[in-house]
Amino acid sequence: MPLELLLILVVGGIAAVTLVLHLLGLSDVPALDAAQAKAAWDREYPADPAIHCTPTPNARAALIRTQNGQRGLVWRFGADTVAHPLSQYRITETPTGLTVRFRDYATPSVHVPLPAQVRAAWKQELEPAG
């Protein structure tokens, strides 16, 4: 197959699939409630289950406290979830919320959208201990 034709097929195919998926509403991010956040955490860390989950006001992420006293964060990742312990990280405030940056190349950061009135409280909750 000529390289030009292969390139057109690949680029055109990816663009077409992207457009169709988006138009079908498959880019929508579902809400994350406390029960879903707990399930998402326990799914990845079954040996240290979540005992307390606090979803953000917009229900895109949740702060987790675990049985062993660990803290973690669960957030929506497309239609799915990612769970990450709060270790080796730093927080920066942005105009729309907080960004948590991890020392993890596979999960470098997550932006947690937060209304201004709760941002300070969440920052305090998320701040590294000590």
Next chain:
Amino acid sequence: MTDLSYPDVVQLAVPFFIAAIAIELAWIVIKGRGGRYETRDAVTSLIMGAGNVASGLVLGFVAYGFFMALWTLTPLDLGTGWWALLLCFVLDDLRYYWVHRFGHRIRWVWASHVNHHSSQHYNLTTALRQTWTGTFTFMMVVRAPLILLGFHPAMVLFCGGLNLIYQFWIHTEAIGKMPKWFEAVMNTPSHHRVHHGRNPRYLDSNYAGVFIVWDKLFGTFVPELDEEKPDFGLVHNIGSFNPIRVAFHEWVGIFRDVTQRGISMRDRLLYAVAPPGWSHDGSRGTSEEIQADHLRRHPEDRGTPGFKG
């Protein structure tokens, strides 16, 4: 015989891949079952697929050069007959089984293969979420016996392409189970869903490419249980759709682990070649440790499929 050539079947299959994805998506949308699609996940998978083809164009000469060098060494030539092709296909599938098994049991090889398991979805786009770094695993050496036995390198690569195309259609939730005789011999959507499951029961099982008999022969077969749906993805899922991070994250992980301070040379080596999840201080878990941990919490699962003893 040095100038044998076969078509690049993977490139020729690209229109079929796109059409099949469209059909699967239409089925899921119309029927409301049979799998899930999410835009960014699917696009990442497709870009990984395109990158795989590109890396083959750029780096394919390394493996091909190695195979041609072997071809000049071997006194054997099995020719181009249909029986040679058939035998080559079966033996190359055996080769695939072992490379795939190494890919899950040796971190250096897992670093290349992990991206294929990094989606939490399981649909036809997941099939195309392929490695960009396969050349650097040096797993081409596992094909050396085929060349030395007298199978022409072009034939071996042609069979490898057919193998890859076969595996495309099994990446779907839209097909339940195939007829019993087929499930007994061939790799199927059901068997391969198990392979993509991150459930402790399903870890490190069903490595087959085309023939599931290899798993049955080598003791790695686990059936899909109706009562335990595979949970797709990695033990700890990654939080990035960036194809560069998807392609290289485990390599970066190896680099960071190997170059950390205060560990022995043995530990550094093991961070590269021990099974994924190995750590010098036991802070992570290998598949065996995850399964043992599961059995401590669920002793009733002991002796059931996927849990030995």
